[in-house]
Amino acid sequence: MKTVAQVIQTKQIKQVHTVDAEDTVLNALRQMAEHNIGALPVTENGKVIGVISERDYARKCVLKGRASVGTLVREIMSSPAISVNSKMSVQECLSLITDRHLRHLPVLEDGQLVGLVSIGDLVKETIAEQEELIRQLEQYIRGEV
Incomplete structure (x- = not known):
């Protein structure tokens, strides 16, 4: 079974985009659209403190009539933020994502963000x-072996 580090190495796009907790939701959505991604780790003072996703926007902004x-x-x-380390x-x-109903996991090493894996990345690797x-x-x- 491969590790998170190996999954990150095989990803075509290795750069992890983040958004600051004090930024507006509109700017986060623009960034997700620009990079064609569904979630962003949220940082405060350089530390990951959460994740914002399209699901968060739909449920906590749109459905509640917030701008x-x-x-x-x-x-x-x-x-x-529910995170993992690269050795997992x-x-x-996949168990964590299933149990917690998540779609994205920030990958942290010594408190520093080193990657982001999605349910799609993990399913692709499993297949x-x-x-x-x-x-x-x-x-x-x-009998070929």
């Missing part, structure tokens, strides 16, 4: 591992 231009990120973000396995992360196992088993059955 994205006048609402601060800290008012609608999911907090505290893909399976451990690749299963396909490789099936290929190896088929080779074994055919």
